[in-house]
Amino acid sequence: MEHQIKNAKYEGYLWQSDQSKPRIIGEGEPLSLTLTDGENPFVVEGLLWNPEENTSIQIRYVDGNYFVTTYEVKQEELADSATMTPVTYLPHRLPGVKALKFLRQWEEVKDELCENMPTLQLKANIFVGFEK
Template identity: 40%
Template sequence: MEQRNYEGYVWMSDESKPKVYNGGEPLAVELIEGENPFVIEALLCDKANHVSYSVKYVDGKYIITRYEFESADFNRQTVTVENFVGHRMEGHNLQFLRYWEAQKDPICLDMPVLHPTHLVFTGFTNTKTQEK
């Protein structure tokens, strides 16, 4: 992942809570498989460039998903804004964009029905503290 000013968190395997980043300093995350400690999960958003990363460590391998989003996505009919309380993050609530896609549904006489396609982390809301 490129070194950028990310907002989000990185939860290491040897930590009891995630380390929170508020976009104030450049961050580069190195993901080396088989190395300890390792990143259990991370959600990072570069708001300036509208790029978001989701990182999960599953069965000894990293699953990294990169999303690009636009400011206009916050107002699209096929996108909803979702907010969640962060676990062990002292007042940092997580904001996501949930994308929906119309698909024919045989139960509804093949009429299009919206189904969720992906969830993109877009940063924090209601941040109480500034951690580094």
């Protein structure tokens, strides 16, 4: 199966299976990518953020198959809200990057263990670029 990453300007990284550190995609760097299941070398993991279209792409390679997830982030969701919380993580082998920025997306779910009261549960952790 093939996965197309559309040609756009991204910020993020791609970590190839034959490399000791990820390839950093600079802010606004054009990138077009075709990922094919079973290929070698392969992208072990990748995080891409397109600020022009507010699109986040997460790539994982598990047991010979790519798992590519795309999130469309609304402009108003980029600010802190009840259902979106900004969070940063320290980078690993990403020189020049101070932190990885994510949005935690929460969803309201009734919880049987809380007398069916609504609780917020983590739905997704969405990459939204680097802090430099």
